[in-house]
Amino acid sequence: MANFKGADILSTKTLSKGEILRIMEVANDMLPFARKEKRSNLLEGKILASLFFEPSTRTRLSFETAMNRLGGKVITISGSEGTSMVKGETIEDTAKMVEQYADVIAIRHGQMGAPAIMADNADIPVLSGGDGAGEHPTQGLLDLFTILHEKGRFDAMKITIVGDLKHGRTVHSLSYLLSNYDVELNYVSPKALALPEKVTKFLDERGANYKEMESLEEGLEGADILYMTRVQKERFEDPEEGKRLQDTYVLNREMIERINPNVVVMHPLPRVNEISTDVDDLPTAAYFRQAGNGVAVRMALLALVLGKA
Amino acid sequence: MANFKGADILSTKTLSKGEILRIMEVANDMLPFARKEKRSNLLEGKILASLFFEPSTRTRLSFETAMNRLGGKVITISGSEGTSMVKGETIEDTAKMVEQYADVIAIRHGQMGAPAIMADNADIPVLSGGDGAGEHPTQGLLDLFTILHEKGRFDAMKITIVGDLKHGRTVHSLSYLLSNYDVELNYVSPKALALPEKVTKFLDERGANYKEMESLEEGLEGADILYMTRVQKERFEDPEEGKRLQDTYVLNREMIERINPNVVVMHPLPRVNEISTDVDDLPTAAYFRQAGNGVAVRMALLALVLGKA
Amino acid sequence: MANFKGADILSTKTLSKGEILRIMEVANDMLPFARKEKRSNLLEGKILASLFFEPSTRTRLSFETAMNRLGGKVITISGSEGTSMVKGETIEDTAKMVEQYADVIAIRHGQMGAPAIMADNADIPVLSGGDGAGEHPTQGLLDLFTILHEKGRFDAMKITIVGDLKHGRTVHSLSYLLSNYDVELNYVSPKALALPEKVTKFLDERGANYKEMESLEEGLEGADILYMTRVQKERFEDPEEGKRLQDTYVLNREMIERINPNVVVMHPLPRVNEISTDVDDLPTAAYFRQAGNGVAVRMALLALVLGKA
Numbered sequence: 001m002a003n004f005k006g007a008d009i010l011s012t013k014t015l016s017k018g019e020i021l022r023i024m025e026v027a028n029d030m031l032p033f034a035r036k037e038k039r040s041n042l043l044e045g046k047i048l049a050s051l052f053f054e055p056s057t058r059t060r061l062s063f064e065t066a067m068n069r070l071g072g073k074v075i076t077i078s079g080s081e082g083t084s085m086v087k088g089e090t091i092e093d094t095a096k097m098v099e100q101y102a103d104v105i106a107i108r109h110g111q112m113g114a115p116a117i118m119a120d121n122a123d124i125p126v127l128s129g130g131d132g133a134g135e136h137p138t139q140g141l142l143d144l145f146t147i148l149h150e151k152g153r154f155d156a157m158k159i160t161i162v163g164d165l166k167h168g169r170t171v172h173s174l175s176y177l178l179s180n181y182d183v184e185l186n187y188v189s190p191k192a193l194a195l196p197e198k199v200t201k202f203l204d205e206r207g208a209n210y211k212e213m214e215s216l217e218e219g220l221e222g223a224d225i226l227y228m229t230r231v232q233k234e235r236f237e238d239p240e241e242g243k244r245l246q247d248t249y250v251l252n253r254e255m256i257e258r259i260n261p262n263v264v265v266m267h268p269l270p271r272v273n274e275i276s277t278d279v280d281d282l283p284t285a286a287y288f289r290q291a292g293n294g295v296a297v298r299m300a301l302l303a304l305v306l307g308k309a
Numbered sequence: 310m311a312n313f314k315g316a317d318i319l320s321t322k323t324l325s326k327g328e329i330l331r332i333m334e335v336a337n338d339m340l341p342f343a344r345k346e347k348r349s350n351l352l353e354g355k356i357l358a359s360l361f362f363e364p365s366t367r368t369r370l371s372f373e374t375a376m377n378r379l380g381g382k383v384i385t386i387s388g389s390e391g392t393s394m395v396k397g398e399t400i401e402d403t404a405k406m407v408e409q410y411a412d413v414i415a416i417r418h419g420q421m422g423a424p425a426i427m428a429d430n431a432d433i434p435v436l437s438g439g440d441g442a443g444e445h446p447t448q449g450l451l452d453l454f455t456i457l458h459e460k461g462r463f464d465a466m467k468i469t470i471v472g473d474l475k476h477g478r479t480v481h482s483l484s485y486l487l488s489n490y491d492v493e494l495n496y497v498s499p500k501a502l503a504l505p506e507k508v509t510k511f512l513d514e515r516g517a518n519y520k521e522m523e524s525l526e527e528g529l530e531g532a533d534i535l536y537m538t539r540v541q542k543e544r545f546e547d548p549e550e551g552k553r554l555q556d557t558y559v560l561n562r563e564m565i566e567r568i569n570p571n572v573v574v575m576h577p578l579p580r581v582n583e584i585s586t587d588v589d590d591l592p593t594a595a596y597f598r599q600a601g602n603g604v605a606v607r608m609a610l611l612a613l614v615l616g617k618a
Numbered sequence: 619m620a621n622f623k624g625a626d627i628l629s630t631k632t633l634s635k636g637e638i639l640r641i642m643e644v645a646n647d648m649l650p651f652a653r654k655e656k657r658s659n660l661l662e663g664k665i666l667a668s669l670f671f672e673p674s675t676r677t678r679l680s681f682e683t684a685m686n687r688l689g690g691k692v693i694t695i696s697g698s699e700g701t702s703m704v705k706g707e708t709i710e711d712t713a714k715m716v717e718q719y720a721d722v723i724a725i726r727h728g729q730m731g732a733p734a735i736m737a738d739n740a741d742i743p744v745l746s747g748g749d750g751a752g753e754h755p756t757q758g759l760l761d762l763f764t765i766l767h768e769k770g771r772f773d774a775m776k777i778t779i780v781g782d783l784k785h786g787r788t789v790h791s792l793s794y795l796l797s798n799y800d801v802e803l804n805y806v807s808p809k810a811l812a813l814p815e816k817v818t819k820f821l822d823e824r825g826a827n828y829k830e831m832e833s834l835e836e837g838l839e840g841a842d843i844l845y846m847t848r849v850q851k852e853r854f855e856d857p858e859e860g861k862r863l864q865d866t867y868v869l870n871r872e873m874i875e876r877i878n879p880n881v882v883v884m885h886p887l888p889r890v891n892e893i894s895t896d897v898d899d900l901p902t903a904a905y906f907r908q909a910g911n912g913v914a915v916r917m918a919l920l921a922l923v924l925g926k927a
Contacts, residue, residue, distance in 0.1 A: 089888035100910035101683040270398035292409035374719040579707035601718035
């Protein structure tokens with residue numbers, strides 16, 4: 001992938017430390033543009049095909065903002081409309097058509113592996129915006145970028161990740177990235193929603209230092225970063241059990257102040273009730289800054305794969 | 310609000326005469342750009358988040374045209390897709406995320422007050438594109454601008470407003486604006502669809518000169534402006550009564566020529582059957598010009614709140 | 619139509635040979651921009667209203683790419699959302715509003731004749747993107763452009779068109795165009811899906827040289843161009859008959875190599891199963907190039923009707 005030109009971003013598993021560092025550096029350079037402090041025409045004349053076959057206004061708007069702020073243009077497929085496009089057409093054929101139109105593709109798809117199929121068939125770079133129960137690599141990268149910005153380093157840190165670790169593709173992509181560094185990982189979830197074997201196996205192969213636990217308070221204690229995600233009660237066979245656990249994993253200001261006042265709180269958003277709004281005003285509540293960092297990281301990825309960084 | 314930079318436009322109630330005049334002046338300066346006679350890059354580098362959680366292609370396209378013709382860019386959420394964005398996410402959180410992406414927000418939302426909540430939580434200006442049974446301030450302003458352009462003044466005029474005055478948020482926003490001027494207002498509607506108390510109370514407090522009546526012909530007589538809106542027959546308990554009134558409030562060319570040939574006819578559109586198409590060719594049929602004026606007024610508002618007017 | 623400025627493109631029936639040639643020439647000039655080799659700002663300051671009241675991401679993205687790559691901007695209505703726009707509003711009124719916003723309209727509509735109504739009522743040029751069982755003129759023109767590029771000529775050729783010739787508006791628009799040239803046309807379809815009388819009558823009036831047949835192999839033999847479309851089995855009363863015919867009209871590599879290795883294969887896309895993927899790698903498989911040509915042809919049409927070619 002060397003200089004990234006023409007590369008696809010489909011997984012965080014295969015990124016080397018050098019590649020990750022390069023993305024972080026370019027994202028840092030992009031911050032003034034993402035923050036509206038400076039203007040750029042770096043990608044003038046380029047078109048992003050923003051193909052969101054599953055609704056995801058959040059990730060879609062972030063990609064489109066990144067492209068627009070670098071002077072590029074966007075063509076969009078969004079949500080249910082996308083279904084009709086693929087109706088009776090293979091992803092392979094869609095890829096071969098869209099490459100005629102755009103310079104780069106961002107794709108969200110309900111089917112795991114769909115972005116990889118698109119990348120195999122399109123002659124232009126493909127950035128995955130999430131695929132079913134697979135990965136969400138650009139989210140993982142913006143999470144990592146946020147950790148770097150909040151704490152100034154990746155190494156020698158304790159990072160606790162909470163919630164639905166089984167289905168959370170964001171958690172998976174971030175975990176693969178963190179396995180490159182000297183960090184202590186704590187995974188907090190009900191047993192039924194623990195990390196899937198594909199992730200623990202990868203962490204084991206990398207010799208990652210991680211623990212699994214069920215107590216949010218235990219995970220909070222001593223953590224540098226607390227990464228919250230949602231526990232969906234509808235995933236439990238016993239609704240009472242689901243309800244109980246959903247309420248167990250609710251972070252509030254009192255808990256933070258009592259157990260670990262310096263912890264940086266992150267969340268991929270949207271939040272439902274797993275972080276009380278009384279946390280929002282803490283200077284260490286980083287989740288909205290995290291959303292802003294997403295624009296810078298996606299600017300970096302667009303510029304890199306288009307050979308313009 | 311002084312110079313409008315950073316201001317939100319959520320209601321026409323709170324605009325002073327000086328502020329209204331300023332908007333009218335800037336909108337007038339924008340006419341050559343709205344009419345495609347001149348090009349502008351005034352808002353180059355700026356992004357409008359066009360968030361239409363309720364479908365409203367008309368207002369949405371008008372805002373997006375205004376932004377595009379001033380050299381800005383647009384990111385869009387439209388219609389049912391919007392529902393999924395807010396599913397489980399508060400408007401407060403949506404605001405805090407979108408402010409990371411865009412420079413200004415235009416929002417249409419089914420829930421009354423939603424634009425105000427967004428404005429309270431976003432650090433960027435918010436322009437309401439209509440909220441449930443609340444207001445539609447940019448429509449009110451473009452209506453006022455149209456009156457000014459058609460008649461050359463606001464004062465010393467008789468203005469008749471017809472139709473569903475109870476639910477018509479457009480009518481409410483325009484009425485608040487007109488209460489600043491020396492005009493005679495006639496409101497024509499069936500009793501069941503008369504102006505709600507919140508509007509009559511406001512008009513009374515301002516000492517506005519207005520009358521309520523049921524006859525379209527009576528309202529037409531002597532009016533300088535006839536502002537038509539739709540009577541929806543499904544709003545009546547007795548369908549026969551609804552049908553009768555719907556047919557009562559149909560303006561045609563014969564009526565105009567017989568009663569008041571000089572009256573300027575306006576309508577916020579879309580029209581159903583309340584203005585016969587034989588009115589369209591009259592030089593005083595202003596409703597399509599009114600739609601065009603909407604682009605100039607929204608250009609003015611975008612430029613003003615972005616500090617670029 | 620002379621120089622095309624201000625013209626509408628609603629049908630291929632009425633285009634003269636001179637006009638067709640002009641479109642082909644300008645499309646040829648546009649190829650470097652469509653192929654991303656050069657950049658252009660030819661249509662800077664212009665806005666395309668991309669009104670797709672029926673979902674058609676393919677044609678829509680092609681039009682929007684063409685506009686964007688020439689430096690123009692786009693406002694979009696897409697799919698089901700479009701329904702709400704026209705709910706209770708006539709196409710006439712929609713036309714009179716959109717002309718206030720945009721410089722040119724591309725419209726797809728389920729109702730045959732809708733683009734013509736829009737063109738009659740809008741003071742800006744209208745390009746049809748397909749109307750019900752009517753025409754699809756820009757597809758016909760890009761098909762013709764592809765034939766010219768693949769074979770270097772229109773004349774002295776045998777062209778075979780296969781599939782649902784009854785409902786295929788693409789087939790109709792292309793047939794009208796081909797009737798201008800000295801070509802031998804073979805139409806292959808089940809009897810139930812043969813060319814409708816409106817097309818055969820037009821071909822007869824023009825004195826076109828055409829044959830109708832039921833065998834794909836017979837049509838393939840000696841053809842310079844094989845234009846495949848889909849046979850929809852659900853159109854048959856007897857499902858068995860539908861299934862049998864659908865499988866009859868499947869082109870694969872073995873057939874091509876056995877019967878006619880030099881034939882150029884075209885398809886308007888999306889493909890379902892009527893061309894085996896083992897055909898894709900043949901240098902004479904032109905269907906993805908055809909999609910790319912669509913951008914150049916739509917660039918040409920946009921530039922011509924806006925008086926910028």
